[in-house]
Amino acid sequence: MLIGKACRFGGRVRSCVLTPLARFFVSSSNMAKSKFEYVRNFETDDTCLRNCYIVVRLDGRNFHKFAEQHKFTKPNDNRALGLMTRSARSVMEELEDIVIAYGQSDEFSFVFKRTSTWFKRRASKLMTHVASQFSSSYVFYWKEFFGEQPLLYPPGFDGRVVLYPSNRNLRDYLSWRQADCHINNLYNTVFWTLVLKGGLTTTQAEDRLKGTLAADKNEILFSEFDINYNNESALHRKGTALIWEKRDETVTKRMKLPNKEEKDVAVTRSRRRVEAYHCDIIGEQFWEEHPDILEDDNC
């Protein structure tokens, strides 16, 4: 023990004069701090490899139960999807250098540009800040989507960081997530159609779908329920891609004229804002239409 308990951190009683010893005690807290500071050296450097895309993916914790408790509609709840997208938008607006985000179900992926130096590319800082901003936004914007239905408890998300060295790798990552969205949504659509419209129990619906291929599921929807899956909501089939877009905005500004009179003038300015897309991001078209998202590989 460095210093006496009673006097640690500069305490003294009223009547006593500040003796040299007391002076030692009251100034020793600074020394104490420097004595402990060696523990900083136990932090390890987790800088992300340069010239790679940094992907942070968040996944809801126990969202199956969360969805039950908050009575999410089946197979998709537009309020919940809207809230996920609103929270992701909040992340993009708060953190620098996210060039695209893609979400579906209870997950969202955020892609930092390969040359980003945000947070000095420290993986821990990047992923915790994303997880934090997303989670606080989820609670903050709950009311916008669920109105008076109360949020019962604060939800949790976990995250991870993955690096992708090439545009091909990054696009394949996003394709992987969108293919996952498709497979799950097709399954869920048929499953809940069988239950809600076909009158099957959930066990019966499960049995019915065991071993079926995508084509079989499309067939069930089409021939039994007259549903063309391709006409289903793009939001559900494709998920949500968020990107930055420049838009020209025309605003009216009051300006002073040389003769000191004032006048309203229409001013056009270019503003970057986050736009949502519910479209295929596996094929070439999306990337050809938005050539600014990816940087050249050989840089």
Place this chain on the structure above:
Amino acid sequence: MLIGKACRFGGRVRSCVLTPLARFFVSSSNMAKSKFEYVRNFETDDTCLRNCYIVVRLDGRNFHKFAEQHKFTKPNDNRALGLMTRSARSVMEELEDIVIAYGQSDEFSFVFKRTSTWFKRRASKLMTHVASQFSSSYVFYWKEFFGEQPLLYPPGFDGRVVLYPSNRNLRDYLSWRQADCHINNLYNTVFWTLVLKGGLTTTQAEDRLKGTLAADKNEILFSEFDINYNNESALHRKGTALIWEKRDETVTKRMKLPNKEEKDVAVTRSRRRVEAYHCDIIGEQFWEEHPDILEDDNC
């Protein structure tokens, strides 16, 4: 490109029969997914070294500005400190294996026991889940502490993971944070006393404190404002340590008697709950009084 754009993901038009080719297309989304799944191998293993304490520390992002905008009282805002502690308690109750948490100002540290296997000790999962649960709780419990004063925007926290191999190292880490609390709070107490009671401008107060030691600051408080720093709030001077404690609870239970009558019976059961301490955690006493927090070094 794998498959034709129009038909990707099982689309077909109403009138057409499901030809073998279509069948190929509609089932190819599964193949597509497996084609992309190689991207999973880009994830790296970030398992924390065994037999080390895992510390996750969160820090508020831009909390200086956040405090201004939400009119936090100076030098300490008890509502804000209470909300931090409430959020930390939510983290401890939600995640397993946190043996102690320590917070002060806009930071909170969470210590996982050295033998924890929560999340398979994956650093990214541990820190993002902590950051997420803390942040969603901060917004969720805002009202409990700030009442009708609105939260203006969702706040952000960033985090990091540090490993400590020995009890000494871990205690020195916690001592480092408490020494930091002391130094900052002593400074802030004198600074705001000079401004609010002494009538100095913030610049004058800053100048006055330049180069002063802890003893000098105590002296200013004592001789000029009749304040004994040691009598100031322990919450502000020592910060908040959260630990698990077993408490015996006596509850009344209605029990059926053999004669089918019912009767109220007092039942005592042991329950673990999170308790808050605002005391010195640098010295031996706290650790001697709570011997269950730390595990033996040589295990």
Place this chain on the structure above:
Amino acid sequence: MLIGKACRFGGRVRSCVLTPLARFFVSSSNMAKSKFEYVRNFETDDTCLRNCYIVVRLDGRNFHKFAEQHKFTKPNDNRALGLMTRSARSVMEELEDIVIAYGQSDEFSFVFKRTSTWFKRRASKLMTHVASQFSSSYVFYWKEFFGEQPLLYPPGFDGRVVLYPSNRNLRDYLSWRQADCHINNLYNTVFWTLVLKGGLTTTQAEDRLKGTLAADKNEILFSEFDINYNNESALHRKGTALIWEKRDETVTKRMKLPNKEEKDVAVTRSRRRVEAYHCDIIGEQFWEEHPDILEDDNC
């Protein structure tokens, strides 16, 4: 302690019968091993990020002193450079997937192809095997280059691993090493010319060169010693690049004819072998002439 000291690991004295207890003891070493095996879990995964070039660079330890003690000629010792290259060739022939190696002075860099799965891409295995094979080869082949001059002690090299995500990054790495070779060799050439031909002391030569640019050094060589630096040995100016090349070899094989007679037949077969180049690898020409070294970026 698990088991009695005298009997650990199955010991027993001649006269004693193998009692059940002894049986326990003698079989307990296996149990002991499994009891300790948990320590394997302290190993961490250091798999290199996929789709990146893996570069292992070795540097001689205390080679300044080593060169002195073994009387290396100044400014370059062709025997020493030859031995480095021979050792590097041994590494390339022993390990799979090295597509190019570049060496100069007492360093050598080895580039594994971006899709390599050698050693499951484990960084520690890759770099230690390279360091080991290079070092044992250096001693093994010493005599081929230094003849009867004895090697006084076993030399040491240290190594590191660096990942490069794009062809541009990898080429810039190799350019960096070759630019380093040029700068050092130009300096050393002028320095030792001033000393050996110009009669300066080493201190005088050092002073003379302080602050000079490449142009100044060329000028000294040219105007004072009639040396055109560009005519100096390419090995010294450019270092050594080792790559795999396919060569057609014609060998004579004795074959049996249908009539059971034998006949010598010339057979041409393609063989891969390591070739050394002492040329510019910064510009495009080398890479255009050897298009197989690098893989396409967007894969």
Place this chain on the structure above:
Amino acid sequence: MLIGKACRFGGRVRSCVLTPLARFFVSSSNMAKSKFEYVRNFETDDTCLRNCYIVVRLDGRNFHKFAEQHKFTKPNDNRALGLMTRSARSVMEELEDIVIAYGQSDEFSFVFKRTSTWFKRRASKLMTHVASQFSSSYVFYWKEFFGEQPLLYPPGFDGRVVLYPSNRNLRDYLSWRQADCHINNLYNTVFWTLVLKGGLTTTQAEDRLKGTLAADKNEILFSEFDINYNNESALHRKGTALIWEKRDETVTKRMKLPNKEEKDVAVTRSRRRVEAYHCDIIGEQFWEEHPDILEDDNC
């Protein structure tokens, strides 16, 4: 491309005057180097966690084949074991801070003290230097152990780094390796006794030993071949532990007396040297007898 190919790196032809443009070219190699130097930032920090033992273990590559080709005697070749130990001693003498090394068969583990700052605790540097020094020593000292029998090719070793936070963990690691030594050596001893003395084929010996416990193997040796395994060579049963020991050495020094005469004086000085032990390191005794190897856990 930065600069013209012909002039890169300061070249110029004899007749031409050094024009400003040429001056640009000849000085541009330095600029070129700085242009490429960004590639250094792709190196990642691999500092070992503080206050942990750093273990580097080397394993022979393809030593089964190496042993065959160099006609190692079965089941143990004392020359080969001696050479391993000699090489390990060379590593200990060359690198700082190795407190104990343990070897058996074709592997050797080196333990750096927990407070070591050698190579700034950079894992890559530590393990490659160990691998390099060991491998060059293996070839260098070959003759001392194998005399005129030639080394046919340079052998390879691979290595890894593992961290252990507590004395218990470290001792369990060493116990694990010694238990492994015991199990393998017992098996090999019986196997080769069955083959060389019992006249079994290797396949027959293998079958005979399938499913046997340590006790069974001891029994075979004892009852069939009159061999008490415990009397076998400790080197083979226990492997080799290398530690530093202080020894008092008495040397004779010639000293000048005040009367200017000279006289031989016996001087005792303490010298550290590496000593080899072939004893149990699993139990307490070894560690009690050498209390300086391990540092206190709680530091």
